[in-house]
Amino acid sequence: MPDSLRLALAIAGKDIRAELRSRTALQSALVFAALVLVVFNFARDPTALSAADLAPSVLWVTFALAAMVALNRAFTVERENAALDGLLLAPVPREALFIGKLLANLAFVGTVELVTLPLFVLFFNVSLGHALPGLLGVTALATVGFVAVGTLFSAMAVRTRFAELMLPVLLLPFMVPPLIAAVQVTSRLLADRPLSEMWGWLRLLALYDIVFVTLCMMTFSAVVDE
Amino acid sequence: MPSHDGALLLEVSGLQRSFGRVPILRGVDLSLRSGEALAVAGPNGAGKTTLLRLIAGLMRPTAGRIRILGQSLAQRSSPIRRSIGLLSHQSLLYDDLTLLENLTFAARLYGLDRPAEVAASALEEAGLARRGADLPPRLSRGLLQRAAIARALLHRPKLLLLDEPFTALDASASERLRANLRDRLAAGLGLVVVTHHLAEVWQLASRVAVLVDGSWALDQPREGPLEAFLPHYHRLTSA
Amino acid sequence: MTAEAAPAAGVVRRGLILSALALIGLAGVFVLALGLTPVEARQGLAQKIFYLHVPAAWSALLAFSLVGIASALYLWLKDARLDRFAAASAEVGVVFSAVMLTTGPIWAKPIWGTWWTWDARLTLTLFVFFLFIGYLALRAAVHDPAERARFSAVVGILGMLLVPFVHLSVYLFRTLHPQPIVLKPSAPSLPPEMLTTLLVSTLVFTVLYLGFVTTRYGLALADEAREQARDSS
Numbered sequence: 015m016p017d018s019l020r021l022a023l024a025i026a027g028k029d030i031r032a033e034l035r036s037r038t039a040l041q042s043a044l045v046f047a048a049l050v051l052v053v054f055n056f057a058r059d060p061t062a063l064s065a066a067d068l069a070p071s072v073l074w075v076t077f078a079l080a081a082m083v084a085l086n087r088a089f090t091v092e093r094e095n096a097a098l099d100g101l102l103l104a105p106v107p108r109e110a111l112f113i114g115k116l117l118a119n120l121a122f123v124g125t126v127e128l129v130t131l132p133l134f135v136l137f138f139n140v141s142l143g144h145a146l147p148g149l150l151g152v153t154a155l156a157t158v159g160f161v162a163v164g165t166l167f168s169a170m171a172v173r174t175r176f177a178e179l180m181l182p183v184l185l186l187p188f189m190v191p192p193l194i195a196a197v198q199v200t201s202r203l204l205a206d207r208p209l210s211e212m213w214g215w216l217r218l219l220a221l222y223d224i225v226f227v228t229l230c231m232m233t234f235s236a237v238v239d240e
Numbered sequence: 241m242p243s244h245d246g247a248l249l250l251e252v253s254g255l256q257r258s259f260g261r262v263p264i265l266r267g268v269d270l271s272l273r274s275g276e277a278l279a280v281a282g283p284n285g286a287g288k289t290t291l292l293r294l295i296a297g298l299m300r301p302t303a304g305r306i307r308i309l310g311q312s313l314a315q316r317s318s319p320i321r322r323s324i325g326l327l328s329h330q331s332l333l334y335d336d337l338t339l340l341e342n343l344t345f346a347a348r349l350y351g352l353d354r355p356a357e358v359a360a361s362a363l364e365e366a367g368l369a370r371r372g373a374d375l376p377p378r379l380s381r382g383l384l385q386r387a388a389i390a391r392a393l394l395h396r397p398k399l400l401l402l403d404e405p406f407t408a409l410d411a412s413a414s415e416r417l418r419a420n421l422r423d424r425l426a427a428g429l430g431l432v433v434v435t436h437h438l439a440e441v442w443q444l445a446s447r448v449a450v451l452v453d454g455s456w457a458l459d460q461p462r463e464g465p466l467e468a469f470l471p472h473y474h475r476l477t478s479a
Numbered sequence: 480m481t482a483e484a485a486p487a488a489g490v491v492r493r494g495l496i497l498s499a500l501a502l503i504g505l506a507g508v509f510v511l512a513l514g515l516t517p518v519e520a521r522q523g524l525a526q527k528i529f530y531l532h533v534p535a536a537w538s539a540l541l542a543f544s545l546v547g548i549a550s551a552l553y554l555w556l557k558d559a560r561l562d563r564f565a566a567a568s569a570e571v572g573v574v575f576s577a578v579m580l581t582t583g584p585i586w587a588k589p590i591w592g593t594w595w596t597w598d599a600r601l602t603l604t605l606f607v608f609f610l611f612i613g614y615l616a617l618r619a620a621v622h623d624p625a626e627r628a629r630f631s632a633v634v635g636i637l638g639m640l641l642v643p644f645v646h647l648s649v650y651l652f653r654t655l656h657p658q659p660i661v662l663k664p665s666a667p668s669l670p671p672e673m674l675t676t677l678l679v680s681t682l683v684f685t686v687l688y689l690g691f692v693t694t695r696y697g698l699a700l701a702d703e704a705r706e707q708a709r710d711s712s
Contacts, residue, residue: 017351024348032336091334095376099298100332100391104349105318163637170630174620183613184634187606191644194652214651222644229640233633236554239316240299240625260624261707 018110025101025114030121032091039087040125047080047130051137065138070200073134074156077196078189080130081123081157082182085164088119089172098238108235116165116227123161127153145203152203155216156196159223163188166230169237188226195219246274248310249399249430250295255304257290264290266454267304274398277421277431279441279462282451283477288434289329291451292401295432296326308399322350325397327405331388333376339363339387340372343394350395358394366390367416381408389417393424400424402433406440418444438473442466450476487700494694501687508680516676528586530676534684535578536604541688542572543607546614547639550632562628565635567695569614571688576608602649603642610638 033040054072055065092098101111131149135142142149164185171181195215202212252270256263264287272278282288293299295306297313297320306313308320333342343362347355363372366386376384385408392400400421406414421444425431433441438448442462449459450473457476512530519526549565552558583601584594595601614634621627669677 021349021351024345028334028337028341028345031341032334036336091336094335095333096328096330097332097334099326099328099330100346101349102298103296103321103324103326103332104346105321105351106349166633166637170617170633173626173630174617175622176620180617180620183616187609187613187645188637188641190606191641191648194648198652218644218647218651225640225644226637229637233554233636236629236633260622261703 018107018113021106021110022114022117025106025111026117026121029088029091029115029118033118033122039084040122043080043084043122043126044129046083047076047126048133050076050079051130051133055137066140066204069134069138069140070197070204072138073130073200074193074197076130076134077123077127077153077157078160078186078193080126081161081164082185084122084126085119085161085168085185086171086178086181088115088122088165088168090177093172102238108238109231111238112165112231112234115169116162116230119161119165120158123157124154127157140204142204143206145206148203149200152196152199152212152216152219155219155223156192159192159219159226160185160189162223162227162230166234166237169234192219192222195222246276246428246430248272249274249276249308250432251305251307252295253305255291255294255306256302257287257294257299258302264454265294265301268451268455270449270459272399272430272432274428274430275425276447277425277433277441277445278447278449279438279445280432280434280449280451281436281438281473281477282457286451287454288451289403292326292328292403292432292434295399296324296401297321298326322395323398325392325395325400327389327392327400327402329403331376331384332391333384333387335375335377338373338375339368339379342376342387343391346391346394352395362390362394363387365393365420367413382410382413385409386413393420398428399430400432402431404435405433406435406437414440438469439466452477487697487704490697490700491694492697494690494692494697496690497686497693498690501683501690504679504683504686508676508683511676511679516672517670519673522590525586525589528582530680532579532582532586533677534681535575535582536600537681538684538688539572539575539579539604539607541685542568542575542692543611543642544639546572546611546635550635550639553628553632554636559624559628562632563696563699564692565631566615566618567692567699569611569618569635570695571691573608573611573615574691575684575688576604576611579604580608597649597653599646599649599653603646606645607642610641614638 051072054068054076058065058068089098092101131153134140164181167184167188168181171177171184174180195218199212199215199219248271250270250272252268255265255268255270257265268287268291270278280288280291290299294301295308295313297316300314309323311317311320313320333339334345337345340356340359340363343359344355347358352358360369360372363369366389368383368386368390371379371383371387376387379387385405389402389405392402405417409417421429421431425444431444433445435441445462447460448462448469450457458472508530512527516527516530518524545568546565549561549568553561553565580601583604587596588594614631617634618627618631621630
């Protein structure tokens with residue numbers, strides 16, 4: 015197991031190093047997230063709906079769309095020069111390969127989320143107060159699940175025609191449960207509600223993470239190996 | 241001439257592969273001993289690249305068996321993967337990592353000790369010592385090919401599969417590669433090299449095989465000068 | 480004609496016979512529902528649509544579950560028949576989901592006063608429908624049959640496990656919001672005549688599902704045989 019973990023970390027490290035060098039995908043995802051926030055602000059009637067009422071949904075739809083952009087990139091880098099063949103040739107357990115790609119995607123989507131959050135606070139005039147730790151927690155909990163499914167699907171999508179279209183069509187239904195839960199928890203956090211009102215949602219998120227991380231890890235070999 | 245009495249590295253029997261319903265390989269048998277170098281020639285679309293990818297474990301056969309070092313490839317165990325090296329048409333390098341980073345990463349994938357040092361010495365062997373900090377897109381075709389070869393040889397595979405290794409290499413680089421391969425063959429490497437230009441590998445090869453339309457048209461020891469073999473080869477491939 | 484074309488034709492014929500029987504049965508269901516089953520007191524004639532809506536939902540969920548099970552078995556056994564069945568079942572499932580999603584609003588308008596509401600079951604079916612569509616879109620976008628089978632099997636398995644999560648989250652969501660429901664949908668205790676009609680209709684829809692899937696399976700076989708004949712000629 016430490017061997018697999020070492021390999022997973024090497025693969026994640028490789029992705030992060032390559033991304034830090036080019037920064038193209040990260041920058042586009044960040045600009046994209048900022049644009050979505052701006053568009054949302056103007057896509058509401060300010061007299062009918064206050065920014066604060068809409069804030070939790072805006073935050074999560076923005077996260078979801080930015081994650082989609084980020085995930086599209088995950089396996090396109092492996093397609094250049096058939097680099098994926100290099101990974102598959104090597105004595106790397108497929109579970110380690112999946113976890114490595116998942117960790118890199120989490121770092122990537124997490125960065126986008128961390129940068130988006132202050133923009134969101136600024137644009138939507140939200141006072142986070144002591145909701146911040148809870149918000150970071152629920153963000154982590156929700157992100158792990160849908161990024162796991164997204165990692166698996168992006169490995170599939172790059173091998174299809176219309177890859178950029180295929181990923182959202184496949185992934186969006188899978189984003190629905192974590193998104194609903196995350197929006198509900200976020201709005202309660204911002205309204206300073208007690209933890210007991212969020213408990214059901216948090217359990218749902220944790221269960222989703224466990225089920226789908228395991229399942230994606232198990233089926234990853236069926237996707238990449240012929 | 242390399243000896244033929246080395247250990248059996250590779251056994252292929254009844255190998256078939258189709259894409260969808262189009263058959264590419266139609267029952268290929270092959271065995272290779274340690275120290276042997278097999279040159280595989282044949283026209284475009286004969287199935288040469290598919291054969292290499294099947295042996296490398298990147299594809300599953302439609303039918304037939306592949307055994308490497310006595311173990312079935314179907315299990316794809318780590319020792320088997322560690323014993324195979326493949327040079328394909330593509331470099332397998334990441335465009336956003338320098339050559340040194342690329343090779344260090346590859347060394348990590350194979351669990352080699354001191355990956356950075358292994359990578360640096362592999363670059364030096366390929367005559368790329370001063371190119372370690374370059375990104376692959378900045379290299380010429382020939383230098384890129386050298387880097388790709390260095391990556392394939394990095395973990396000292398026992399069975400080396402080369403697809404058109406001399407593409408874009410200049411005369412001195414070609415000669416250096418041949419010398420390198422000769423040393424490794426003497427040390428027990430098994431080599432399968434696919435080529436369109438038999439002249440590049442004629443002196444290196446101990447056997448020559450010709451693949452036509454998914455099955456062997458010929459598999460024999462390499463004997464005599466290339467000039468004597470070529471008319472025979474053209475007859476086989478022009479049918 | 481190749482060796483495989485003949486059995487394909489046989490499968491298609493069997494499927495068509497089953498479908499024809501089911502369609503005759505469906506005509507019977509119409510007569511039964513409209514002529515011989517009493518009119519529901521509160522909802523009036525609008526309630527009749529339930530004899531189509533509920534069985535269609537049943538067939539759609541049956542289709543979807545079988546896609547998931549066939550997918551899991553495919554990854555285990557790598558048998559092309561399982562993949563062909565999953566594809567056929569998904570296509571037929573889309574049809575039944577569409578029937579359910581159209582009959583639902585037609586009923587909801589007079590009874591609930593709105594075409595669409597985010598009712599838990601309706602929402603769940605909508606997502607099942609989207610999953611089916613994504614599954615079929617993926618199949619259309621992959622060229623190599625073996626790769627297509629592996630990819631769609633993975634989506635089939637994940638989709639099956641997604642359903643309880645969608646259900647749970649929609650349910651939790653709904654219980655926290657006021658609903659525009661005027662009447663409860665199906666009453667738990669149906670009068671015996673209505674229950675009989677519903678059960679007969681469910682049986683007919685199950686046979687219809689089997690007929691459609693068998694036909695589609697046979698057509699896929701015929702397609703493969705034809706392509707094989709073309710490639711080898």
